[in-house]
Amino acid sequence: MDHLNYHHLRYFREVANDGNLTRTADRVNLSQSALSSQIRKLEERLGHPLFDRVGRQLVLTEVGRIVLDHADRIFGTGEELVATLLRxxxxxxxxxxxxxxxxxxxxxxxxxxxxxxxxxxxIILKSGGASVLFEALKSLALDVVLTTEPPPGAFGSDFTAHRIAEQTVGLHGAAHRLRHDTLRDLLEHEPLIVPTDSSIRTGFESLIARLGVTPRIAADVDDMAMVRLLAREDMGLAIAPSVVLADEIASGLIETATFDLDIVESFYAVTVRRNFPHPVIAELLRK
Incomplete structure (x- = not known):
């Protein structure tokens, strides 16, 4: 099957928007016969008439309206492409x-x-594992990846990890679980909800080794939304940055222990070197 001739499609679009062959021919600097020939070839290619003649006007057929809708999107996308590259x-x-x-x-x-x-x-938001997201970023299928760890060196040197925030990790839960005089006592007697996030988990393992305690783990969770939900349901004390439970803390449903865990989590926006980055990236990284 022959490919669609986009020159024919463009001339059809011009005539469809004008509704008058003579006026369009003058505007595009073609003879009427040449313009008619372009339209006729497109009709032959598509196998349907695109216009009905009503007096001196050309009126789109049903197929003509369908073709015009597609033509507007095709050429509109082309105009957006040029505008994007020219900024x-x-x-x-x-x-x-x-x-x-x-x-x-x-x-x-x-x-x-x-x-x-x-x-x-x-905004198109995609969630997943780090390796899948970094591969998508590398192939330019994503504009940015939000993560708590910079990409490993195996992904190459074209990535830039912008540290955009840093949060102190604390212990959060129902007030009745926080009534302990020491951090050691709290960790020994209250069930804990621990994320598997590597930076938090590493800090937590260091903390309990330093204190010499064996905590009771109520849940190991790989999703911060689930950490939040379990803390809301009073399943234990959540080890997490306060941003995870910001609404619950603000409402008084959840409180934060006063003990310093000496654990900090960093948040990164990872980009890849490209000649035409999305125009909003610079704005988001400045804030």
Whole structure:
């Protein structure tokens, strides 16, 4: 099957928008017969008439309306492509964000809030494991990856890990679970909800080794949303940055222990070197 001739499609679109062959021929600097020939070839290629003649006007057939709708989208996309590469035009391409599946939803929301408030950028959010997300970023299928760990060197040197936030990790839970005089006493007697996030888990293992305690683990969780849910249900004390339980802490449902765990979690926005980065990236990294 022959490919569609886009020159024919463009001339059809011009005539369809004008509704008058003579006027369009003058505007595009073609003779009427040449323009008619272009339209006829497109009709032959598609196997359907595109216009009905009503007096001196050309009126789209049902197929003609379908073809015009597709033509508008095809050439509109081309115009967006040129505007993107020239950094002109008001419309922005979709902003494709990858987020580690274990990452706090509240943190993701805070990072994207300027775009949500602007309401002029479509956001496509994909969650998954680090290796899948970094591969997608490397292939330019994503504009940024949000994570708690910079990418390992195996992914190459084109990545840049921007540290955009740092949160102190604490113990959060129902008030009745926090009535202990020492951190050691609390860790020995209260069930704990521990994320498998590597940086937090490493810090936690160091903490209990330093204190010489054997804690009771109520749940090992690989999703911060589940850490939040289990803490809300009073299944134990959650070891997490406060941003994970920000709403519950603000409402008084959850309280934070006063003990310093000496654990800090960093949050990164990882980008890859490219000639035409998404225009909102610079704004988000400046905040």
């Amino acid at each position: 002109t035009g008001a419309a922005s391409p979709p902003f494709r964000v990858g987020a580690l599946s274990t990452l706090s939803r509240n943190f993701q929301l805070n990072f994207l809030r300027p775009l949500l408030q602007a309401q002029n950028v479509e």
